[in-house]
């Protein structure tokens with residue numbers, strides 16, 4: 001028999017955070033999970049060959065809130081991660097999501113921000129004209 005004030009079912013981010021906050025408010029908390037670990041779907045582990053794996057899918061942590069980083073850092077370390085994505089378009093490597101460099105590299109241009117806006121507006125106008133020409137009798 002376990003004596004507790006609060007029973008939390010699920011030790012993922014939601015359950016674990018709720019349990020911690022309730023415990024810090026002075027209540028006795030018991031957390032259960034049908035899995036053998038905390039962290040829910042965000043849990044990762046190191047396999048037999050020493051490689052970090054994410055059994056439930058890869059998880060990246062994003063926030064601009066210092067207090068969230070500070071809170072989580074009480075319970076976890078961090079694995080640095082760098083995310084660089086390039087698309088290959090006809091053999092040309094360009095940044096994705098699309099930005100000014102993507103446009104300039106793909107079209108051989110050297111536009112500034114205003115120039116890219118004008119270029120995209122011109123593309124939209126051309127596309128609309130072509131669409132109208134196709135749909136008119």
Ligand SMILES: Cc1cc2nc3c(=O)[nH]c(=O)nc-3n(C[C@H](O)[C@H](O)[C@H](O)COP(=O)(O)OP(=O)(O)OC[C@H]3O[C@@H](n4cnc5c(N)ncnc54)[C@H](O)[C@@H]3O)c2cc1C
Nearest residue numbers: 010011012013014015033034035040041042057058059060
């Ligand atoms: C493939 C994938 C990639 C993702 N990538 C990101 C990412 O990069 N960044 C990001 O911020 N978020 C990501 N997410 C979302 C993130 O996983 C969820 O927002 C987060 O895990 C939700 O936490 P949770 O505690 O609500 O639920 P969960 O993580 O699902 O935890 C619920 C827990 O409750 C347990 N449980 C459920 N029912 C019972 C029961 N009846 N009895 C006992 N235990 C029970 C489960 O075993 C589980 O451990 C991703 C999700 C997926 C699926």
